[in-house]
Amino acid sequence: MYAASIPVFTRFLTALSGVLAKAESHVEAQGIKPEALLGFRLYPDMLPFTRQVQLTTDFATRGADRLCGREVRSFPDTETSFAELRARLAAAEDYLGGFSPADFEGAETREVVLTLRIGEMRMPGAHFLEAYAKPQFFFHMTTAYDILRHNGVALGKRDFMGA
Structure with missing residues (x-):
């Protein structure tokens, strides 16, 4: 379960950080206000x-917490x-490390228990990782x-792949 989660999340968080660096260079080069993106x-x-x-980092860190039976850590959503x-991506990577x-x-x-708008969802960790946490992570990253x-x-x- 470790191998199916932590290295995957870490690799793609690193890739997303590179994507953000390219976006920042793009707005500077084009004279676009960063707020527009x-x-x-x-x-x-x-x-x-x-x-x-923010949600990409949340699904990685909170997913790991839930799989390990830990209290779910929350990062404040204050980035501008x-x-x-x-x-934030670096902090999430450090946390996963x-x-x-x-x-x-x-x-x-x-057993992982999630409280969602539609109600409570219960599932074993393997199902949670593959059918919930990873798809959510990749949805928001994509x-x-x-x-x-x-x-x-x-x-x-x-x-995207971080290659």
Whole structure:
């Protein structure tokens, strides 16, 4: 469970940090106000770019906490710049670096309980990781990437993959 979560989340958080660095360079080179991208939404009922990045970190860190039976850590959602978002990504990576394979003993069968708008959801850890935490993580990361790509930031698959 450790190998299926921590290295995956860490790799893609690092990649997202690189994507944000390219976005920051793009706005500087094009003379665009950073707020134009930070607050951009793909559609009016979707969350803005900044929130997409925040949720990407949340699903990684909170997912690891839940798998290990820990109290779920919360990061305050106060970022208003690319630099602050990159700092949040670095903080999430540092936090994930504090987990060890031993922390995940029994995680595949540990019951994870989520309280959602639709009600309470219960599932074993293996199902939670593969059917909830990772898909949510990648949904928000992809949406952040797509917002930047839609706005002309020169990004490709290698940027997304962190290759």
